[in-house]
Amino acid sequence: xxxxxxxxxxxxxxxxxxxxxxxxxxxxxxxxxxxxxxxxxxxxxxxxxxxxxxxxxxxxxxxxxxxxxxxxxxxxxxxxxxxxxxxxxxxxxxxxxxxxxxxxxxxxxxxxxxxxxxxxxxxxxxxxxxxxxxxxxxxxxxxxxxxxxxxxxxxxxxxxxxxxxxxxxxxxxxxxxxxxxxxxxxxxxxxxxxxxxxxxxxxxxxxxxxxxxxxxxxxxxxxxxxxxxxxxxxxxxxxxxxxxxxxxxxxxxxxxxxxxxxxxxxxxxxxxxxxxxxxxxxxxxxxxxxxxxxxxxxxxxxxxxxxxxxxxxxxxxxxxxxxxxxxxxxxxxxxxxxxxxxxxxxxxxxxxxxxxxxxxxxxxxxxxxxxxxxxxxxxxxxxxxxxxxxxxxxxxxxxxxxxxxxxxxxxxxxxxxxxxxxxxxxxxxxxxxxxxxxxxxxxxxxxxxxxxxxxxxxxxxxxxxxxxxxxxxxxxxxxxxxxxxxxxxxxxxxxxxxxxxxxxxxxxxxxxxxxxxxxxxxxxxxxxxxxxxxxxxxxxxxxxxxxxxxxxxxxxxxxxxxxxxxxxxxxxxxxxxxxxxxxxxxxxxxxxxxxxxxxxxxxxxxxxx
Numbered sequence: 001x002x003x004x005x006x007x008x009x010x011x012x013x014x015x016x017x018x019x020x021x022x023x024x025x026x027x028x029x030x031x032x033x034x035x036x037x038x039x040x041x042x043x044x045x046x047x048x049x050x051x052x053x054x055x056x057x058x059x060x061x062x063x064x065x066x067x068x069x070x071x072x073x074x075x076x077x078x079x080x081x082x083x084x085x086x087x088x089x090x091x092x093x094x095x096x097x098x099x100x101x102x103x104x105x106x107x108x109x110x111x112x113x114x115x116x117x118x119x120x121x122x123x124x125x126x127x128x129x130x131x132x133x134x135x136x137x138x139x140x141x142x143x144x145x146x147x148x149x150x151x152x153x154x155x156x157x158x159x160x161x162x163x164x165x166x167x168x169x170x171x172x173x174x175x176x177x178x179x180x181x182x183x184x185x186x187x188x189x190x191x192x193x194x195x196x197x198x199x200x201x202x203x204x205x206x207x208x209x210x211x212x213x214x215x216x217x218x219x220x221x222x223x224x225x226x227x228x229x230x231x232x233x234x235x236x237x238x239x240x241x242x243x244x245x246x247x248x249x250x251x252x253x254x255x256x257x258x259x260x261x262x263x264x265x266x267x268x269x270x271x272x273x274x275x276x277x278x279x280x281x282x283x284x285x286x287x288x289x290x291x292x293x294x295x296x297x298x299x300x301x302x303x304x305x306x307x308x309x310x311x312x313x314x315x316x317x318x319x320x321x322x323x324x325x326x327x328x329x330x331x332x333x334x335x336x337x338x339x340x341x342x343x344x345x346x347x348x349x350x351x352x353x354x355x356x357x358x359x360x361x362x363x364x365x366x367x368x369x370x371x372x373x374x375x376x377x378x379x380x381x382x383x384x385x386x387x388x389x390x391x392x393x394x395x396x397x398x399x400x401x402x403x404x405x406x407x408x409x410x411x412x413x414x415x416x417x418x419x420x421x422x423x424x425x426x427x428x429x430x431x432x433x434x435x436x437x438x439x440x441x442x443x444x445x446x447x448x449x450x451x452x453x454x455x456x457x458x459x460x461x462x463x464x465x466x467x468x469x470x471x472x473x474x475x476x477x478x479x480x481x482x483x484x485x486x487x488x489x490x491x492x493x494x495x496x497x498x499x500x501x502x503x504x505x506x507x508x509x510x511x512x513x514x515x516x517x518x519x520x521x522x523x524x525x526x527x528x529x530x531x532x533x534x535x536x537x538x539x540x541x542x543x544x545x546x547x548x549x550x551x552x553x554x555x556x557x558x559x560x561x562x563x564x565x566x567x568x569x570x571x572x573x574x575x576x577x578x579x580x581x582x583x584x585x586x587x588x589x590x591x592x593x594x595x596x597x598x599x600x601x602x603x604x605x606x607x608x609x
Contacts, residue, residue: 468506
């Protein structure tokens with residue numbers, strides 16, 4: 001008999017970099033005072049379709065109350081209940097622990113398997129479509145592990161259902177002569193990894209049916225196929241070139257990039273009701289998983305819900321966000337990282353690029369204003385396992401993700417290391433620092449300001465800003481091996497109108513620097529270098545009136561309005577010894593409390609030697 005198991009879980013789709021999904025760790029929440037989370041699965045008895053075994057999988061609970069929806073109840077942890085008749089029953093589990101109670105409700109459909117066969121094609125044929133109404137947590141298609149402990153990804157949970165509206169009008173008509181007619185209509189969903197790009201395409205254009213490798217995929221379009229429905233084995237077999245229902249790439253035991261000639265589905269559910277329901281499943285042998293597809297057939301066509309439409313984000317309500325990941329310390333099997341997040345329901349990952357091969361991967365996207373959760377994932381199917389309670393994460397139930405607030409100004413997030421709030425500890429010594437003329441590198445995010453080291457949430461220099469302050473990029477900062485440090489600003493310096501004695505922001509000749517700011521005109525200073533450890537970053541401390549590295553604005557305890565005779569300590573966030581140039585990113589904590597809540601960050605470069 002069938003086994004119907006549904007969870008609220010939201011995890012990652014394995015086996016394909018085309019669609020990243022999922023969002024969460026598998027760790028159970030800690031702490032006995034957390035509110036209970038009610039969860040359960042169920043299995044219909046193989047010999048008695050009215051008998052159902054419920055498996056309680058609640059968290060933080062020790063007492064349970066079951067309502068089977070037929071007037072009967074139980075307080076057993078995992079009860080076995082026999083219904084009196086077929087029908088749809090709303091089963092509710094209330095789980096209670098020391099931290100409070102939680103409810104889980106699900107409609108369970110009890111059906112006589114002997115009467116199910118006629119439901120597939122009716123008496124004159126029957127047309128099925130993927131379900132559009134996901135309010136009861138039934139999704140058009142979903143994928144997860146064989147034990148049904150979670151959902152790796154689903155359309156409607158892992159991706160906004162509106163983003164694949166082109167699959168929701170596909171029809172699958174079972175005829176009484178043993179054939180199934182598929183009509184995909186004017187558009188079709190292209191899977192990334194099979195097609196050059198993912199998305200809905202125009203089926204009338206022949207070139208659109210060509211795979212990324214040039215292969216012909218047109219048999220996945222409209223067609224008629226043979227079918228065999230075995231009630232005894234609870235299987236549905238579709239035969240013919242390009243046979244499938246639901247999602248083209250899913251075969252009997254694996255995912256494919258070319259059309260198959262036969263697909264065997266497990267018939268997990270077939271129900272005759274006001275809205276007929278058909279649930280088909282396949283297995284993923286290699287990874288130990290399953291695919292599930294939910295179809296519906298309406299006796300009254302007007303009962304079918306409208307096609308979902310994605311909300312359009314207005315430009316004024318969106319912001320450009322750049323993510324940067326140091327992938328050098330990653331030890332898994334993946335080779336290419338990406339960003340996944342709840343801005344699109346943990347679906348179709350945002351790809352990242354590493355143009356110069358230094359292990360620093362970057363991705364820029366536009367997000368609507370609001371609060372988000374996200375993490376990094378790879379093409380090997382893994383994703384970050386982040387630490388609950390860390391500075392950059394939020395834990396909800398059993399999920400721990402990075403957090404992001406988008407509030408209207410461009411954001412630069414990172415650089416961060418895989419599974420860490422900070423960048424990877426750099427391999428950087430005094431020998432890497434001395435004997436070089438360091439300058440600010442005139443690239444985007446050369447200067448960034450944010451609520452943590454390496455962050456650019458509040459400000460990130462872009463091309464226009466860089467072009468307006470050319471005098472900033474000929475300044476040199478040179479360290480010798482005897483503790484000496486020289487700042488050479490050239491002919492002019494950048495002054496800003498919020499500083500003492502300055503009325504206009506811009507490049508000012510050194511000779512015209514106000515007297516109270518003259519120490520920012522360059523000079524000789526001292527420095528100390530401290531190597532990093534397993535728990536600390538390397539540091540560069542410059543000392544003297546007017547001493548600074550990169551840009552004078554960031555200083556201890558506050559942004560500097562005028563030079564100070566003090567020591568400023570910069571943490572070395574990242575170092576790259578490249579074939580054409582060396583790159584050094586540093587950050588200075590300017591928070592009033594010195595608690596790391598506010599940083600100025602600078603990216604410097606020096607010629608390769």
